[in-house]
Amino acid sequence: MELAIHTEVSDKARVDGASSSAPHKVTAQAVDVYYGDKQALKNINLDIPSNMVTALIGPSGCGKSTFLRCLNRMNDVVDGCRVAGQIKLDGEDIYARGVDVVHLRARVGMVFQKPNPFPKSIYDNIAYGPKIHGLARTRAGMDEIVMTSLERAGLLDEVRDRMDAPGTGLSGGQQQRLCIARAIAVQPEVILMDEPCSALDPIATAKIEELIDELKQNYTIVMVTHSMQQAARVSQKTAFFHLGDLVEHGDTTEIFTNPKDERTQAYVTGRIG
Amino acid sequence: MSDISAHSERIQAGLAKRYRAEKRFRSYGIIAIGIAIAFLAIMLLAIFVRGHGAFQQTHAALTVTFEEAMVQDNDWQGLVKQSLRETFPEVTARSDKRKLYKIMSSGAGFDLQDIYKEDPSVLGQTRTVWLPASDDIDMLMKGAIDRTVPEDERRVSDKEIVWFDQLRADDAIELHFNTRFFTAGDSREPELAGILGAVMGSLLSLTVCLLLSFPLGVMTAVYLEEFAPKNKWTDLIEVNINNLAAVPSIVFGLLGLAMFLNFMLLPRSAPLVGGMVLALMTLPTIIIAGRAALRAVPPSIREAAFGMGASPVQTVLHHVLPLAMPGMLTGTIIGMAQALGESAPLLMIGMVAFIVDVPSTFTDPATALPVQIYLWADSPERAFTERTAAAIIVLLGFLVTMNLLAVILRKKFERRW
Numbered sequence: 083m084e085l086a087i088h089t090e091v092s093d094k095a096r097v098d099g100a101s102s103s104a105p106h107k108v109t110a111q112a113v114d115v116y117y118g119d120k121q122a123l124k125n126i127n128l129d130i131p132s133n134m135v136t137a138l139i140g141p142s143g144c145g146k147s148t149f150l151r152c153l154n155r156m157n158d159v160v161d162g163c164r165v166a167g168q169i170k171l172d173g174e175d176i177y178a179r180g181v182d183v184v185h186l187r188a189r190v191g192m193v194f195q196k197p198n199p200f201p202k203s204i205y206d207n208i209a210y211g212p213k214i215h216g217l218a219r220t221r222a223g224m225d226e227i228v229m230t231s232l233e234r235a236g237l238l239d240e241v242r243d244r245m246d247a248p249g250t251g252l253s254g255g256q257q258q259r260l261c262i263a264r265a266i267a268v269q270p271e272v273i274l275m276d277e278p279c280s281a282l283d284p285i286a287t288a289k290i291e292e293l294i295d296e297l298k299q300n301y302t303i304v305m306v307t308h309s310m311q312q313a314a315r316v317s318q319k320t321a322f323f324h325l326g327d328l329v330e331h332g333d334t335t336e337i338f339t340n341p342k343d344e345r346t347q348a349y350v351t352g353r354i355g
Numbered sequence: 356m357s358d359i360s361a362h363s364e365r366i367q368a369g370l371a372k373r374y375r376a377e378k379r380f381r382s383y384g385i386i387a388i389g390i391a392i393a394f395l396a397i398m399l400l401a402i403f404v405r406g407h408g409a410f411q412q413t414h415a416a417l418t419v420t421f422e423e424a425m426v427q428d429n430d431w432q433g434l435v436k437q438s439l440r441e442t443f444p445e446v447t448a449r450s451d452k453r454k455l456y457k458i459m460s461s462g463a464g465f466d467l468q469d470i471y472k473e474d475p476s477v478l479g480q481t482r483t484v485w486l487p488a489s490d491d492i493d494m495l496m497k498g499a500i501d502r503t504v505p506e507d508e509r510r511v512s513d514k515e516i517v518w519f520d521q522l523r524a525d526d527a528i529e530l531h532f533n534t535r536f537f538t539a540g541d542s543r544e545p546e547l548a549g550i551l552g553a554v555m556g557s558l559l560s561l562t563v564c565l566l567l568s569f570p571l572g573v574m575t576a577v578y579l580e581e582f583a584p585k586n587k588w589t590d591l592i593e594v595n596i597n598n599l600a601a602v603p604s605i606v607f608g609l610l611g612l613a614m615f616l617n618f619m620l621l622p623r624s625a626p627l628v629g630g631m632v633l634a635l636m637t638l639p640t641i642i643i644a645g646r647a648a649l650r651a652v653p654p655s656i657r658e659a660a661f662g663m664g665a666s667p668v669q670t671v672l673h674h675v676l677p678l679a680m681p682g683m684l685t686g687t688i689i690g691m692a693q694a695l696g697e698s699a700p701l702l703m704i705g706m707v708a709f710i711v712d713v714p715s716t717f718t719d720p721a722t723a724l725p726v727q728i729y730l731w732a733d734s735p736e737r738a739f740t741e742r743t744a745a746a747i748i749v750l751l752g753f754l755v756t757m758n759l760l761a762v763i764l765r766k767k768f769e770r771r772w
């Protein structure tokens with residue numbers, strides 16, 4: 083058989099992926115995205131289940147990052163970007179009139195490709211979100227939030243005694259975990275990750291992947307990744323994008339072992355992309 | 356194989372030429388810098404050589420008797436004259452006496468008044484006091500008047516020179532530090548003229564200028580860079596701001612004359628109006644520098660803030676503006692330094708008037724440092740030459756201080772993390 087899959091799908095993915103009857107947190111229906119005259123996404127229909135990791139894969143320029151940024155309306159700030167169709171979070175259209183983007187982004191957090199901590203102290207980095215959303219009434223309450231967030235991001239032990247040190251002084255992997263801690267400090271429901279490990283070395287990557295796996299207990303995670311192995315390791319659902327089309331989506335196990343579309347097969351086996 | 360060696364030889368042959376070109380280019384650069392530095396050094400040296408004399412003033416020691424009648428009449432200059440007559444009893448002719456009086460400054464009497472005010476017990480007593488000599492004697496003392504020139508071609512007559520030499524032989528003539536230069540306003544007499552009025556006028560104008568142009572400039576830059584949609588209207592505004600930065604400053608002066616004085620009826624020659632006109636001139640500089648500073652803030656910071664759910668205003672106020680502030684401050688101080696050295700627009704709104712009093716409020720008539728330099732440079736008295744140069748030294752001192760301040764502020768607020 084031609085199909086030679088050199089990507090091992092972890093047992094975890096197999097087991098979790100099997101129980102696919104979980105409710106859908108985010109549903110996209112007939113989503114088209116245009117940058118000026120250019121259509122970046124064509125008729126995307128995708129359901130993202132709760133408390134799972136959904137990986138968006140595909141070659142560069144296929145629109146997976148664009149789709150990710152539609153989910154918390156980060157595309158709003160891009161000039162000439164237009165989104166058609168419906169994206170629902172818990173059944174509510176996030177592009178409907180009267181939806182508050184600030185509230186939406188508090189519910190749908192984001193971690194970026196390049197770690198981008200604020201040029202402030204570690205403490206202030208985490209405290210910024212809760213502060214602007216008014217989540218902590220007292221200093222003690224804020225301390226509590228900061229500590230819990232760092233704990234969950236697995237960073238607390240490394241930074242406990244230098245909370246006042248600048249966030250930008252940490253190593254790349256620590257910075258990215260700081261960004262994750264910052265995102266979970268406002269207790270979002272969904273966390274979007276745009277290639278969170280692409281700027282990190284394998285050891286830092288392993289730590290982040292471990293963290294993602296833990297986080298899915300409490301959060302719905304959507305991540306864009308260029309690494310097939312990473313998608314196979316951490317995700318339960320995978321969606322394959324190609325040239326603005328959503329070619330195929332389903333359980334990660336299925337996509338990697340038994341893809342239905344030729345393009346998917348070619349991509350996951352490393353022949354294109 | 357031979358092909359490869361031929362190739363390598365060709366590269367080798369070209370190398371020497373390349374290095375020569377590089378050396379040549381570097382030496383052009385060094386020569387250019389050398390010429391620039393030489394000109395700067397010549398300029399500074401020339402100014403210093405001409406100007407340093409103004410920091411000293413010739414004083415003569417006179418034995419003055421504070422006669423009660425004359426003090427009551429406030430005839431202080433009369434006391435000076437009387438003292439001169441007593442010092443040179445041989446001078447009797449009327450015309451000679453008039454010449455004798457010209458040895459001392461016409462403002463010497465004011466110093467006597469000050470002495471009396473400070474200590475009224477001097478009344479009726481005789482004291483030896485150092486009083487400022489006239490500008491001609493000052494020039495003679497500093498060697499600026501050539502004694503070999505025929506008498507009718509020089510400012511100081513032969514008799515005055517004799518009296519001067521006599522005083523000098525008695526050690527009654529000395530150069531003292533010229534405090535008056537830093538504490539007095541303008542005067543027609545060089546030995547009485549000071550720059551405090553001009554310095555105060557400049558400071559008051561710059562205060563108005565800063566208070567107007569900094570907030571307006573920062574707000575404009577932030578709005579245009581962070582909030583305004585990119586369309587042909589904002590393009591038009593941007594082009595016009597850039598054009599505004601290139602408008603000759605005298606045009607802003609004309610605008611100030613037409614708008615602030617003739618239409619809004621604000622006071623003439625006032626630092627308030629001067630500051631407003633300078634603010635018009637400084638605004639484009641601040642806006643352009645501010646926009647450049649905002650553009651230099653990495654977009655990832657904005658994304659991070661937006662991703663956390665910060666509103667656009669929060670993103671700008673909490674993250675972008677603090678990072679852009681050092682650049683904005685630098686631009687502002689450079690704009691202020693420009694405004695400090697500007698004279699043309701101030702001429703149009705009457706800040707070129709001869710003003711003796713030191714201004715203390717924003718509506719007092721005032722002049723500014725560069726205008727004072729222009730006024731003195733235009734005065735015929737020989738002694739104003741060195742005062743002009745000295746005023747330039749003071750102006751340059753202010754400019755250097757401001758630029759230093761810009762560097763220090765940038766270093767202080769710059770985030771190195």
